[in-house]
Amino acid sequence: MAKETVLVVEDEEDIAELVRLHLAREGYHVLCAGSGEDGLRLVQTRSPALVVLDLMLPGIDGLEVCREIRSHPATQRTSILMLTAKGEESDIVVGLQLGADDYVTKPFSPKVLLARVKALLRRKTEGVVDDQTSIALHHIVINPGRREVTVAGKPASLTYTEFGILHLLARRPGWVFTRTQIRDASRGEDSISTDRAVDVQIVSLRRKLGPAGKYIETVRGVGYRFKE
Numbered sequence: 001m002a003k004e005t006v007l008v009v010e011d012e013e014d015i016a017e018l019v020r021l022h023l024a025r026e027g028y029h030v031l032c033a034g035s036g037e038d039g040l041r042l043v044q045t046r047s048p049a050l051v052v053l054d055l056m057l058p059g060i061d062g063l064e065v066c067r068e069i070r071s072h073p074a075t076q077r078t079s080i081l082m083l084t085a086k087g088e089e090s091d092i093v094v095g096l097q098l099g100a101d102d103y104v105t106k107p108f109s110p111k112v113l114l115a116r117v118k119a120l121l122r123r124k125t126e127g128v129v130d131d132q133t134s135i136a137l138h139h140i141v142i143n144p145g146r147r148e149v150t151v152a153g154k155p156a157s158l159t160y161t162e163f164g165i166l167h168l169l170a171r172r173p174g175w176v177f178t179r180t181q182i183r184d185a186s187r188g189e190d191s192i193s194t195d196r197a198v199d200v201q202i203v204s205l206r207r208k209l210g211p212a213g214k215y216i217e218t219v220r221g222v223g224y225r226f227k228e
């Protein structure tokens with residue numbers, strides 16, 4: 001079976017070559033670009049399924065490339081995996097808010113990168129769980145129709161907002177959500193007005209989930225995710 005096309009946008013040649021090699025070995029068609037401008041051109045002309053996007057690029061940077069990809073109807077469904085350096089947490093947050101799907105921090109192991117690429121492409125074909133489908137993960141069962149949650153068979157009594165946050169995270173296990181994304185998604189009566197209020201909601205949510213609360217993970221400097 002022919003695999004998807006993946007574009008690698010990275011100006012550091014040894015990293016680009018490492019990524020190219022590992023992706024090609026898995027059967028992907030790999031394209032490489034050394035600048036944001038070249039990357040965008042290839043996104044438009046070759047329609048890759050996924051872009052591995054370094055943020056620090058000469059000329060237009062990765063965040064701008066991300067914004068461009070998301071702003072055009074023809075390319076907006078392209079998966080974007082950011083490559084970031086340590087200490088770039090604020091760029092990661094901006095990137096996720098611009099619509100990047102995931103990120104890997106340098107130095108990374110090719111194995112981890114490959115796993116993320118595969119997970120993103122798999123999600124793309126499977127799509128996201130729809131709003132009304134029950135979710136069962138790590139002994140937590142979420143029933144959106146009834147807005148009910150059970151942990152190991154016992155009901156957990158969550159507020160409207162806590163339920164919304166849990167449902168948001170659990171629909172996409174492994175995805176990192178920024179505090180702003182969590183705030184935007186919560187539209188309960190007691191909607192959340194600050195980042196700090198998101199943290200307070202998470203603390204309460206974890207407490208109510210008991211030992212299963214550990215599956216809501218903090219991603220330092222970025223946000224939260226439900227453990228895959």
Ligand code: CA
Pocket residue numbers: 010011012054055056057
């Ligand atoms: Ca770079």
